[in-house]
Each structure stands twice: as structure tokens, then as C-alpha cells.
Amino acid sequence: MAKSKNTRKMEAAGAGIHSKFKSPDVRIGLVGLGYVGLPLALLFARRGLRTTGFDIDAAKVEKLERGETYIRHIPASEIQAQLKAKRFRASADFSGLKEMDAVIICVPTPLDEHREPDLSYIRNTVEAIATSLHAGQLVVLESTTYPGTTEDLVLPILAHSGLHCSVQPYEVVNNEVAVSGEDGNFLLAFSPEREDPGNKQFKTHQIPKVLGGVNAASAWAAQALYAQVFDRTMVLSSSRAAEMTKLLENIYRCVNIALVNELKLVCMRMGIDIWEVIEAAKTKPFGFTPFYPGPGLGGHCIPIDPFYLTWKAREYDVPTRFIELAGEINSAMPEHVIDALGEALNQRKQCLREVRVLVLGVAYKKDIDDLRESPSLRIMKLLQARGAHVDYNDPYFPRLHKMRHYDFKLASVDLTPASLASYDAVVISTPHSSYDFNEIVRCSRLVVDTRNATNEVKEDREKIVKC
Numbered sequence: 001m002a003k004s005k006n007t008r009k010m011e012a013a014g015a016g017i018h019s020k021f022k023s024p025d026v027r028i029g030l031v032g033l034g035y036v037g038l039p040l041a042l043l044f045a046r047r048g049l050r051t052t053g054f055d056i057d058a059a060k061v062e063k064l065e066r067g068e069t070y071i072r073h074i075p076a077s078e079i080q081a082q083l084k085a086k087r088f089r090a091s092a093d094f095s096g097l098k099e100m101d102a103v104i105i106c107v108p109t110p111l112d113e114h115r116e117p118d119l120s121y122i123r124n125t126v127e128a129i130a131t132s133l134h135a136g137q138l139v140v141l142e143s144t145t146y147p148g149t150t151e152d153l154v155l156p157i158l159a160h161s162g163l164h165c166s167v168q169p170y171e172v173v174n175n176e177v178a179v180s181g182e183d184g185n186f187l188l189a190f191s192p193e194r195e196d197p198g199n200k201q202f203k204t205h206q207i208p209k210v211l212g213g214v215n216a217a218s219a220w221a222a223q224a225l226y227a228q229v230f231d232r233t234m235v236l237s238s239s240r241a242a243e244m245t246k247l248l249e250n251i252y253r254c255v256n257i258a259l260v261n262e263l264k265l266v267c268m269r270m271g272i273d274i275w276e277v278i279e280a281a282k283t284k285p286f287g288f289t290p291f292y293p294g295p296g297l298g299g300h301c302i303p304i305d306p307f308y309l310t311w312k313a314r315e316y317d318v319p320t321r322f323i324e325l326a327g328e329i330n331s332a333m334p335e336h337v338i339d340a341l342g343e344a345l346n347q348r349k350q351c352l353r354e355v356r357v358l359v360l361g362v363a364y365k366k367d368i369d370d371l372r373e374s375p376s377l378r379i380m381k382l383l384q385a386r387g388a389h390v391d392y393n394d395p396y397f398p399r400l401h402k403m404r405h406y407d408f409k410l411a412s413v414d415l416t417p418a419s420l421a422s423y424d425a426v427v428i429s430t431p432h433s434s435y436d437f438n439e440i441v442r443c444s445r446l447v448v449d450t451r452n453a454t455n456e457v458k459e460d461r462e463k464i465v466k467c
């Protein structure tokens with residue numbers, strides 16, 4: 001497509017200042033090699049950009065350097081290919097950050113014990129970057145956070161280096177930023193990570209890359225860099241808008257899931273199958289996006305990120321009632337599963353105390369090896385608290401190690417007809433594709449299905465309780 005006069009003028013201005021970000025010779029440092037950082041590092045490497053991944057977890061770094069993987073859906077062969085091509089390496093030595101032209105931050109942003117943002121990972125990472133920051137270096141934060149983090153937290157820490165970068169409003173016209181001069185001697189931007197682990201439909205590079213700079217030069221440089229590897233970039237007029245975009249996406253999911261969870265409870269009382277209703281509603285070709293009920297929210301994002309905004313909104317005296325309500329409804333779902341199981345046992349003249357229950361799936365969603373915030377864990381804890389004997393099966397988790405809130409000391413039990421039959425009830429919490437639900441229903445005495453996983457099971461339906 002022919003470039004407009006405007007584009008050429010702006011490119012000339014930008015290229016004059018930071019043309020290296022358009023070049024495949026740019027050196028990328030990616031800090032935090034987790035579910036988000038590792039795939040992104042490999043994407044840059046695949047596209048021919050020399051990428052170094054930094055992580056404080058020496059065990060992860062050593063594995064990567066040996067060409068091994070620790071994330072199930074990222075094949076070791078891909079890591080090995082990039083190591084061999086010398087486009088990717090991993091390091092725990094943060095002094096190497098000074099050799100990078102761009103440093104991208106993908107570290108965790110959890111909530112603390114008071115359910116307030118825990119920014120210690122970002123803070124520690126940025127302090128490490130500040131010690132080796134150099135003029136012309138671009139720093140991009142990707143971790144999900146509240147609007148203002150890049151400008152108000154990251155920028156002042158980087159400025160301790162003695163270098164500067166000023167927050168300056170800029171305009172975006174036709175997805176382009178005009179750069180008229182320097183706004184400092186380092187560059188700073190935010191670009192939300194939109195990874196969906198296990199999603200086979202969209203590859204990382206196909207998901208449009210939203211970004212915003214603290215000034216025009218930063219936005220220009222970040223867009224030039226990401227345009228080298230993503231099919232589409234979208235530049236916003238500030239880092240705050242980019243931070244808020246990610247929160248909108250996650251809050252939208254959180255609130256809509258809460259809505260269907262609440263409607264599920266109403267439908268159950270009315271003897272209506274919510275799943276059938278959603279299938280019907282989604283035939284409408286416009287104005288409806290399906291969301292599905294379940295045993296509660298899980299993962300690093302949806303149960304956590306909305307509360308980053310709630311926390312920040314307090315500063316502006318604006319209550320975030322939708323978020324609070326959605327949190328209340330979603331976090332009550334594991335209790336609802338326990339109630340449904342208790343009621344089904346009651347019908348069979350049994351009670352939760354001392355029954356044997358098998359929970360299927362501890363990952364927070366199907367076919368992935370991530371159990372952070374998984375509602376299955378809460379269900380197991382609640383069952384134990386009521387005196388039930390609990391076991392689990394999950395092909396992705398042969399054993400459950402100690403976690404921040406849980407220490408089950410359990411190993412995944414084998415799924416055989418005999419083992420299924422030995423439990424008073426089986427709870428389907430995460431419907432991994434490897435599960436044979438016909439077989440599970442056939443061999444079990446009672447099946448509590450939180451995911452509509454048994455919808456197509458034809459035999460023994462009287463054993464199934466949907467909840």
C-alpha cells in the first residue's frame with residue numbers, strides 16, 4: 001500500500017531518532033519468562049530478532065539453555081531451534097540488560113493478602129533495569145496493571161539512573177504518531193499482553209498489539225518494534241489508555257461470566273438448562289457474545305486484574321460496583337458446587353462427611369498446565385473442611401505441590417473403571433479433552449458436572465447432576 005505524505009514525513013522524523021527499532025538488528029531483552037514472556041521471546045526470535053530472556057528463576061533459565069521446556073504447549077523443539085540459530089538465549093545475569101536496545105517486562109502482577117495490587121515484581125524488575133539503563137533504550141511494560149503504573153511507578157524508578165524521559169501528550173492520526181523531537185533520552189511505553197495459553201485458534205502474532213507511549217517518541221519506537229513481529233499494531237494516545245484497554249477486556253469477561261453464573265442459579269431453580277439457553281441465544285447473528293457458567297473463576301488474569309482498577313478507582317472516589325458484584329458472584333460458585341453435591345448425596349441418604357469424592361481437573365481451564373487461582377482447589381479445600389475424603393485426577397498435574405494458599409500433599413489418581421467406582425461422587429471441575437465422559441459416567445456412582453461436559457453422554461444420565 002502506498003504510504004501517505006504524512007506517514008513519510010513522520011517516518012523520516014522517527015527514523016532519524018530511533019530507526020534501530022525498525023531494524024531486525026535490534027536486540028531485545030525480555031524479563032520474566034513465564035506463560036506470557038516465553039512465547040513472546042520465541043516469537044521475536046522466530047522473526048529473526050536476537051532475543052535474550054531474563055528471569056530470576058535460575059532453574060527455568062538452565063532448562064531453557066538446555067533446550068528444555070516447562071510449559072506444556074511450548075514444544076522443546078521450538079526452543080532448541082531458536083537456540084541453535086543463536087536468536088534466543090536465556091540468562092539470570094541482569095547485567096546483560098545493558099546490551100539490549102529494548103527491554104520488555106512480563107513479570108507477575110498478583111494481589112496481596114489484602115487483595116490489593118502487589119507491584120513488587122514490577123518494582124524489582126524496573127530497579128534492575130535502571131542500573132543498566134542507557135540513552136536510547138526502550139522499556140516496555142506488558143504486565144497487566146492499573147492505569148498510571150507506567151508513568152507514575154516505572155518512570156520515576158528508571159529516572160533514578162540519571163537519564164530522563166518526560167510525559168508528553170501526543171496525537172495519533174490514522175494509527176500513526178508524529179515525532180517532532182526528543183522527549184528525553186530513554187523511551188517508555190506500555191503494551192498489554194493478550195496471550196491466551198492453549199488457544200489454538202489465534203497465534204500470538206495474529207493478536208493485534210495495542211500500545212501507548214509516555215510520549216510520541218516512545219510510542220513511535222514501540223510501534224516500530226512490535227510491527228516487526230505482529231500482523232497488526234494499534235497505537236493509542238497514552239500508556240494510560242493502553243493499560244486501561246487490558247483492564248476493560250478482562251473486566252468485560254469477569255462481569256459477563258458473573259452474569260451467566262447468576263442466570264445459571266435462576267435457571268436451575270426454574271428447571272431450565274442454562275446451557276441449552278446459551279446455545280440458542282448464540283444463534284443470534286448480532287448483539288450477543290456467549291459466556292459460560294462454571295465452578296468459579298481461575299487463572300492469573302480474570303479473578304485478579306479487575307481489582308487493580310477497583311483499587312485505583314478508590315483514589316478518584318468512584319465505586320466500581322459491577323466489578324465488586326461480579327467478584328462476589330464468581331467467588332461464591334465453588335460453594336454452590338459443594339451445595340449441589342451435598343444435595344445430591346442427601347437424595348442418596350449420604351452426607352458430605354466421610355464420603356469419598358474425586359475431583360476431575362485442577363488446572364483452571366481445560367488442556368493447560370496452569371492451576372493459578374483454580375476453583376478446583378477451592379472446591380477441594382471446601383470438601384475437606386466438610387469432612388469429605390478428597391482425591392483428584394489431572395493429566396497435567398501428577399502431584400500437587402505446596403502453594404501459597406493450599407498444601408494438599410496429593411498425587412493424581414489413575415482413572416480406571418475400578419478407581420472411578422470406588423468414589424461416592426465424581427466432580428467434573430475442568431473438562432480436559434483427554435477425559436472420556438461416557439466412560440466416566442458409566443463407571444461412577446454420581447457425577448456432578450460443573451461444565452456441561454456430559455451433555456452428549458447418552459447412558460446412565462440419572463447419575464449426572466449439572467450445576
Ligand SMILES: NC(=O)c1ccc[n+]([C@@H]2O[C@H](COP(=O)([O-])OP(=O)(O)OC[C@H]3O[C@@H](n4cnc5c(N)ncnc54)[C@H](O)[C@@H]3O)[C@@H](O)[C@H]2O)c1
Pocket residue numbers: 031032033034035036037054055056057060106107108109121124125142143144145193194195196197300301
Ligand atoms: N498467563 C496469562 O494467560 C496472561 C495473559 C495475559 C496477561 N498476563 C499478564 O502477564 C503478566 C505475566 O504473567 P505470566 O502468566 O506470564 O506470569 P508467570 O508467573 O507465568 O511468569 C512470570 C515470570 O517472571 C519471573 N519473574 C518474577 N520476578 C522477576 C524479576 N524481578 N525479574 C525477572 N523475572 C522475574 C518469574 O520467575 C516467572 O518466570 C502478568 O501481569 C499477567 O497478569 C498473563
